Amino acid sequence: MTGEQQQRQPLQIAYSPCPNDTFVFDALAHDRVPGAPALDVTFADIDITNGMAERGEFDVLKVSYAVLPYVLGEYALLPCGGALGRGCGPLVLTREAGVDLTGRTVAVPSEKSTAYLLFRLWAADTLPGGVGEIVVMPFHEIMPAVRDGKVDAGLVIHEARFTYQNYGLHKLADMGEHWEATTGLPIPLGAIIAKRSLGARQLKLLADSIRTSVQAAWDDPEASRAYVMEHAQEMDPTVADQHIGLYVNKFTADLGEDGYAAVRGLLTRAAAEGLVLPLGSEALTFP
Incomplete structure (x- = not known):
């Protein structure tokens, strides 16, 4: 052609x-x-x-x-x-406040996403022992899985930053805040x-x-x-x-x-x- x-x-x-x-x-x-x-x-x-x-x-x-x-x-x-x-990064949510994620199971919506990369970079900076198992699951299943104790934490994006409290969950960390604070970008x-x-x-x-x-x-x-x-x-x-x-x-x-x-x-x-x-x-x- x-x-x-x-x-x-x-x-x-x-x-x-x-x-x-x-x-x-x-x-x-x-x-x-x-x-x-x-x-x-x-x-x-x-x-x-x-x-x-x-x-x-x-x-x-x-x-x-x-x-x-x-x-x-x-x-x-x-x-x-x-x-x-800016101010729109993914969140790590847990059922209890202040959980140490070292060695814990974390649900993520994809391993080929900016959210996942930001999460792993945050973990490299803040969890010397590293996280445990990564479980990929559909986005809409993550917050219920954290609430029900099926996983220790969940990585969420978009509108979940406004709705996670409806599931009784706690924000452990904001990946965007960490990225912006460490890079200014x-x-x-x-x-x-x-x-x-x-x-x-x-x-x-x-x-x-x-x-x-x-x-x-x-x-x-x-x-x-x-x-x-x-x-x-x-x-x-x-x-x-x-x-x-x-x-x-x-x-x-x-x-x-x-x-x-x-x-x-x-x-x-x-x-x-x-x-x-x-x-x-x-x-x-x-x-």
Whole structure:
């Protein structure tokens, strides 16, 4: 297929139905960005898109930064469209307050997620004896498992930081607070990647188009509201707006120096702990 034919074909893209992603991609997905490549959109949660990236499926994907070391041979990290933030890190929850997790069993939603990497880095800094068994289970089962004593602790994300007290649980530690306190950097959450085979010209056009789509959403938030709420899974509009306000920020428009430092810092530290493959020196370079 020639480059010209590639440009005529819609790009196969998968991102989550979460408000931040639909807000970011609304204008682009609805052909309101002049000259932008057409998109064929599939909605999938990030644990699904991580696997798609490892299998080389789709042209463009929203993935966890934790999966980058395994996919950057085939995909390039785009400098925009993703999610980095502050004050939004995962939590470690326990049934009793002040538990020492040394040698204890911890439930996690995935071992290929930023949350898991942040947890292991926190444990390396604060638990010289190390944690015990790691149990992967569906996210919605973690807090009940901790409450019922099936595991000693659970690693939770997103809305669980607002609901864990309903389960009678205690916050042992905030992984985001630890990361920000020790690095001063934002928390790398979700990345936008695109196949290198699209070529430098198409990749740059895609990145410019995403930036334009983000700016259009900021300029006229109401224009994206129908798309956001259609996929927000009965989320209250006020909560959706708070979600967007937290995860769509200056790093979404451009990673910038601090954004790239956060990504490289997370993955370099994680590689030093043997949690991910080492990054090549040029792995994060954008064409």
